[in-house]
Each structure stands twice: as structure tokens, then as C-alpha cells.
């Protein structure tokens with residue numbers, strides 16, 4: 219019998235999640251059935267949606283989340299002992315994964331893609347769900363052209379830092395918004411033409427100065443005041459990919475600001491909300507381009523690594539508060 223631990227959410231969050239909103243439950247895993255594998259979890263992801271979806275769930279619930287796991291016992295020949303599996307099995311240290319419905323949706327388990335020697339953690343970051351969000355959500359919706367001006371909010375985070383770098387690969391001018399001067403410095407080091415600290419700058423004035431000819435593409439991770447300012451400065455025919463609205467997740471629900479609809483109208487802007495799920499069947503395209511770009515140094519995926527099962531909660535709240543540069547992951 220294998221003993222496992224998992225995080226169970228007991229409460230609806232008020233403001234930032236609190237440690238007492240979670241309980242760590244220890245339990246014994248049952249024997250494996252056909253079509254199941256026993257997995258030792260190696261990497262766990264902490265993501266903003268875990269905050270945003272809390273109010274929609276029935277309590278109590280097991281905290282979901284992507285993870286990379288090592289197969290220690292197998293009753294599915296497709297996943298032999300010693301192989302690795304990506305699944306949405308949540309914050310736990312051991313688990314049993316049902317493999318029968320592999321790879322039908324983004325929440326089904328799938329084999330760790332071939333990462334050519336890169337860290338397996340990238341499979342839940344730049345070469346996994348957040349990477350696919352950046353790659354498809356930006357390229358398919360914003361359809362950037364070389365020379366265009368691209369703005370990214372949440373630019374120093376997992377998705378945003380990739381979008382900005384992909385935009386540079388595509389020959390665009392890139393401006394990012396992030397929450398500290400040190401993040402601004404890092405973004406400029408990895409190739410952003412300009413980064414702006416949204417907490418201290420006059421957002422509209424700083425953007426006007428950084429993008430005197432207006433904005434063609436906007437990849438929005440945050441909503442709120444930043445988005446209102448950016449949308450107000452879009453050029454005719456501009457494209458906006460609405461990926462997230464984290465400025466509203468920890469506060470009163472729906473507090474995403476006022477979209478300047480008259481600008482949308484007279485600039486004929488395209489605004490599209492995206493859910494990465496819809497591109498999941500094209501993950502191989504991300505893996506191909508992403509590994510190539512990383513290996514050649516064109517894309518530098520940064521990870522903010524916290525160690526230890528007991529520290530997953532702290533990593534989660536730290537990410538919500540902006541501690542992370544790039545993808546926040548936990549190594550068990």
C-alpha cells in the first residue's frame with residue numbers, strides 16, 4: 219500500500235487564499251486496476267485559474283493542477299514503469315491515474331513529450347499548457363506581422379514572458395507591463411523593447427511614450443486599468459487576445475474595468491477571448507517550435523521553482539502576489 223498526500227480546498231477564498239482554506243489529507247492508495255498507473259509526482263504547477271475557479275466549485279474539492287509524474291507501477295503498457303506522464307491530477311505527492319481516456323482533452327493524461335534534454339518541468343510550463351496559451355493564443359488571434367507594435371500585460375509571468383519573446387521572434391516591437399522595476403529590468407534583458415511598471419507609472423502616458431505610433435496587438439493577461447489604457451491606444455484594425463483578467467481574481471468578482479467600446483467601434487478592433495483547450499490537439503506544433511527556439515537561445519523560459527510538497531500553498535499565493543518571474547512550479 220502506498221501512502222499519498224493531497225491538498226483539499228475547504229473554503230471559498232476571500233481575497234488571497236489562506237493556508238487554513240486548505241487541508242493536507244493523508245490516505246492510502248488502493249491496489250491498481252487495469253488501465254491505471256501509480257505515479258510519484260515530481261513537478262506540480264500553481265496557476266491563476268486555481269484562484270479564479272474556486273467560487274465555481276462545490277466544497278470540499280481536491281485542488282486540481284497540472285503535474286509531471288514518474289510511473290512507478292503500471293497496468294497500462296502504453297505507460298511502462300519508469301516513463302513519465304503529464305496529467306491534471308492536482309497537488310498531491312502520489313496518485314493513481316486512469317489512463318484509458320488519454321489525450322482526448324487537455325485534462326486527460328498524456329506521455330511526457332520528447333524534450334531533447336530540456337527540463338521535464340517545461341512540460342507544465344513553456345512546453346505545456348501555459349506555453350500553448352502563449353503560442354496559439356498570440357499567433358492565432360493577434361496574427362502579428364513583423365514591424366507591428368505588440369503590448370503584453372502580465373509580461374513577466376509564465377504566459378506573458380513567452381508571448382513577448384515569441385513576438386520578438388516574429389519581428390515585432392514589444393512592450394510589456396509588469397509589477398516591479400526588477401521585472402522591468404529582466405524583461406528588457408530578454409529582449410522586450412520596453413517594459414513598464416504598472417504599479418508606479420502613469421500607465422497611459424508611459425505607453426504613449428513607448429508606442430508613439432499606437433498599438434497593433436494586445437495580449438491581455440490582467441484586465442483592469444492597464445487594459446483600458448492599452449485598448450484606448452490601439453490602431454485601426456488592432457487585434458486583442460483576452461487570455462486572463464488576474465487583476466480581478468482576488469478582488470470583487472467581475473472588477474475588470476470599463477472596456478472603451480467606442481474605441482473598439484471606430485478603430486474596428488478584434489477582441490477575442492481564448493481558452494487554450496481549443497488548440498490542445500496541436501500541442502506538437504508548440505513542442506517542435508518551442509524546443510527549437512529554446513535550444514537555439516531565441517526563447518528563454520524562466521522558471522520560479524519552489525521546493526517541497528509542504529510549500530505548494532506558499533508558491534501558489536506567492537505567484538498570485540507577483541513573486542514569480544516566468545512559470546511558478548513546485549519540485550517535489
Ligand SMILES: NC(=O)C1=CN([C@@H]2O[C@H](COP(=O)(O)OP(=O)(O)OC[C@H]3O[C@@H](n4cnc5c(N)ncnc54)[C@H](OP(=O)(O)O)[C@@H]3O)[C@@H](O)[C@H]2O)C=CC1
Pocket residue numbers: 265266267347348351372373374375376377378395396397398401439440460461462463464465466492493494495537538539540541542544545546
Ligand atoms: N485563457 C486560458 O486558456 C489561460 C489563461 N491564463 C491566464 O493568463 C494569465 C497569466 O497566467 P500565468 O502566466 O499562468 O500567471 P503568471 O505567471 O503571470 O502569474 C501571475 C502574475 O499576475 C500578476 N498579477 C497579480 N495581481 C495582479 C494585478 N492586480 N494586476 C496585474 N497583474 C497582477 C503578477 O505579476 P506582477 O508582478 O506583474 O503583478 C503575477 O506574477 C492569468 O490571467 C491566467 O488566468 C493562463 C493559462 C491559460
Ligand SMILES: CCCCCC(=O)/C=C/[C@H]1[C@H](O)CC(=O)[C@@H]1CCCCCCC(=O)O
Pocket residue numbers: 266267270271281282324347461462493494495
Ligand atoms: C474564470 C477565470 C478564467 C481564467 C482563465 C484561465 O486561467 C484558464 C485556464 C484554463 C486553461 O484553459 C486550461 C486549464 O487547464 C485552465 C482551466 C482549468 C479549469 C479547471 C477548473 C476545474 C478544476 O479545478 O478542476
